[in-house]
Each structure stands twice: as C-alpha cells, then as structure tokens.
Amino acid sequence: MGQPKQERAVQTRSALVRAAAEVFDEYGYAGAGINRILKRAGLTAGALYFHFGSKEGLAEAVMNAGQDTVEPLLESRGLQRLVDVTLVWAHRLGVDPLLRAGVELSLGHEDFADGAPFESRRELMAGYLREARDLGELREGVDPEVVARFVVGACTGIQLYSRQVDGRASLPQRVKEMWDCLLPGIAAPGTAQDFDTGVARGERLGRMGAQA
Amino acid sequence: MGQPKQERAVQTRSALVRAAAEVFDEYGYAGAGINRILKRAGLTAGALYFHFGSKEGLAEAVMNAGQDTVEPLLESRGLQRLVDVTLVWAHRLGVDPLLRAGVELSLGHEDFADGAPFESRRELMAGYLREARDLGELREGVDPEVVARFVVGACTGIQLYSRQVDGRASLPQRVKEMWDCLLPGIAAPGTAQDFDTGVARGERLGRMGAQA
Structure with a gap:
C-alpha cells in the first residue's frame, strides 16, 4: 500500500530541510553544495527543485523551520x-x-x-x-x-x-x-x-x- | 628633493589601508578584488605585497587601523x-x-x-x-x-x-x-x-x- 502521497511529500520536504540545515551548519551557506545536501537527505535533485525551486528557496525554508518549538x-x-x-x-x-x-x-x-x-x-x-x-x-x-x-x-x-x-x-x-x-x-x-x-x-x- | 623614503612608505601603507577599507565596505571582503583596491589607491601590486604580503595581510591591517582615535x-x-x-x-x-x-x-x-x-x-x-x-x-x-x-x-x-x-x-x-x-x-x-x-x-x- 505505501504511504499516502501527501504524507510522503511532507516527509521529503522535512528530510531536505533537515539535511540542508546540517550541511549549512557544518560548511556554511556558500560552502554547502547541493550534491552534499542531496546525499545527506538520500534524495534526488528533482525532489529539491520540486519542493523549493532552488538552493535559496531551501535556505529560506531552513530559516522558517528554525522557529521556536518550545x-x-x-x-x-x-x-x-x-x-x-x-x-x-x-x-x-x-x-x-x-x-x-x-x-x-x-x-x-x-x-x-x-x-x-x-x-x-x-x-x-x-x-x-x-x-x-x-x-x-x-x-x-x-x-x-x-x-x-x-x-x-x-x-x-x-x-x-x-x-x-x-x-x-x-x-x-x-x-x-x-x-x-x-x-x-x-x-x-x-x-x-x-x-x-x-x-x-x-x-x-x-x-x-x-x-x- | 621629494619626501624622505620612510615618510613615503608610511603614506603608501596608509593609502592602501584606506582604499582597502573603502572597497571592503562597498563590496564586502570576498567581493573586494585586489585590482579594485590598487586602482582606488593609485598604486601597484608590488606595493601591496611589499607592505602586506597578501590580501589577508591587508585586511588584518584594516581591522587594526579601525581602532578608536577618539x-x-x-x-x-x-x-x-x-x-x-x-x-x-x-x-x-x-x-x-x-x-x-x-x-x-x-x-x-x-x-x-x-x-x-x-x-x-x-x-x-x-x-x-x-x-x-x-x-x-x-x-x-x-x-x-x-x-x-x-x-x-x-x-x-x-x-x-x-x-x-x-x-x-x-x-x-x-x-x-x-x-x-x-x-x-x-x-x-x-x-x-x-x-x-x-x-x-x-x-x-x-x-x-x-x-x-
């Protein structure tokens, strides 16, 4: 059966944001190559561009995701x-x-x-x-x-x-x-x-x- | 007659520091090309390398020169x-x-x-x-x-x-x-x-x- 499509999309998005955050944190924004982020997330470039359009779009999502959960x-x-x-x-x-x-x-x-x-x-x-x-x-x-x-x-x-x-x-x-x-x-x-x-x-x- | 040699060296050094500061301020450190700094100072690459060794050395001089004069x-x-x-x-x-x-x-x-x-x-x-x-x-x-x-x-x-x-x-x-x-x-x-x-x-x- 697998997961509903929408749930998978949420998980993909979230995996990309977390991988990007880790790579930005370790290498800085300029040094954070897209390939490194994709490898960390275990996803393809297609997923990144589908969800965020660009590395900048992904970075913006990282900033917004850093909101306070506490x-x-x-x-x-x-x-x-x-x-x-x-x-x-x-x-x-x-x-x-x-x-x-x-x-x-x-x-x-x-x-x-x-x-x-x-x-x-x-x-x-x-x-x-x-x-x-x-x-x-x-x-x-x-x-x-x-x-x-x-x-x-x-x-x-x-x-x-x-x-x-x-x-x-x-x-x-x-x-x-x-x-x-x-x-x-x-x-x-x-x-x-x-x-x-x-x-x-x-x-x-x-x-x-x-x-x- | 011209200026004594030591005085000229001080002026050259100071012109490079000021030009670099202006260019760093306008373009950021990464965007501050050496040629732009030299053009602004009206000096040659030889003068820069003689006085500072590298762009990093020049940047360090800019940081130190920013000390408070007041x-x-x-x-x-x-x-x-x-x-x-x-x-x-x-x-x-x-x-x-x-x-x-x-x-x-x-x-x-x-x-x-x-x-x-x-x-x-x-x-x-x-x-x-x-x-x-x-x-x-x-x-x-x-x-x-x-x-x-x-x-x-x-x-x-x-x-x-x-x-x-x-x-x-x-x-x-x-x-x-x-x-x-x-x-x-x-x-x-x-x-x-x-x-x-x-x-x-x-x-x-x-x-x-x-x-x-």
Missing part, C-alpha cells in the same frame, strides 16, 4: 516568559542544527538580510513585555518597545561573541548574565530576584520542546 | 567614559569606512574570527567599569567583568540589527536606548539620570576625533 509550550507569563524564551533559545542553539543554521543564514547572507527575522523576534518579545507591564512587573517609565528592540540586538551579539570565543559553550551563561544586568533596571523595584534566569531552567524547558 | 581624547571617567566610547563608536560607524570595514571583517570572515577584537574591546570596557566601581558609581553587587562582556556583545548585535533594518541610521539612537535600559540596573541607585547618553553627545565627541 515557546508555545511555555506556561510562564510576562517578564519570566521573555526570560524563558531567551534561555531556551540559548540552550537549543547548542543542540539543534536547524536553529543554528537559521541563525547563521539570517545574519550572514545578504540574500536573506532584510531584517525580517529580527523584526518578528522583536514583536514576539514586545508582546511579553506589554503583558509584563499590564501585570505590574515593569519599573515605571520602561518602554516595552525599547526593551524588546534592545534585547533582540543584545541576544544576536552575545550569540556571535560566544560563537567566536568558545563555539557557543558559554551562551547559556551569557544569557543569564544579560538578565542579571538588565532586570534590576527594567523590573519593578525590588523584584529582580523573583525571576529565574538560571542555565538549568533553560535546559529543563528546552528538553520539553525536544520531547514534544 | 577614545584617547576623551576626558570623561568611569561610567560616563564607557557610555562615551559607545556613543562615539555609533556615530563614527556612520561616517568612517575604515571603522565600518574593520567591524565587518571581524564579524564576517572565519579567517579573522578568533574573537580577539571582542576580547580587546571587553578589556577596555572592563577597565572603565572597574574605575566606575572605584568611584562609587556602580550599584552594589554589579560585576565589572560581567557588564563589560555583556556590553561588548550587545553593541555587536544592535549594530547588526540596525545595519540590516536601516543601514545603521538608527544605531546612535539604539545605543542611547541600550544605556536607558542598562544604567538603572548597574549605576548606583538614583544616579542613572546623571549620565549623558544622548545622540548629540556622540556626534560632538566623534567630531573631536575627526579633527585630531
């Missing part, structure tokens, strides 16, 4: 949720080539450098910060939009810094330190210690996504 | 000096192709990606933060090393974010916002407003370096 599972709200999203991201960058390839592509290649990945991330974070404000968690005068814009930029840079000095091994600790620097200035006075910014929390929440 | 002229101390260094950097990235090319090279190319530009920047900033601590400007419990490491990463990322969304036009404003987010958490209680984080200050201090 975020919808989180139960926290407001500031703790903002913290959680960054902790999980730092943890998952260490274990998920799909996410890593997406980050590399969104930063490193002018074809994809329209700022859209930054802006969608900023909008996500601004939402949690508005929620935090409504919950009374923010210090008076703190603008959710300004903080969101800053946190997106800051995460991008500490990721690059840690990638270059230790292959991202320090990234979870650096994200914790970011919050240690930031929370006393943005959280309501005396509440910064109420938020859990620990590396262990990121690991625990990150595993949740992997099981889902 | 920083030694600043009169501020401690936290205000840390703020000033970042304000001036944001302003100068808009007007100095040498600095821009240095930043691009230190981020974008694996040949140069050993983290050294990050680490030297971090050490500079940690020094100002230790001075700030000794001046009693830091909130209790704030670690100069942690803040320095975070600020270097954060600056890197907000630079990339602003480059991708508006060609760095917003960078000075974003650096101001970084300090608006950070200072209330790291400066001694009630003193955050004492520091001038304004875009106008960066412009004024930045011009100082251009005249020097």
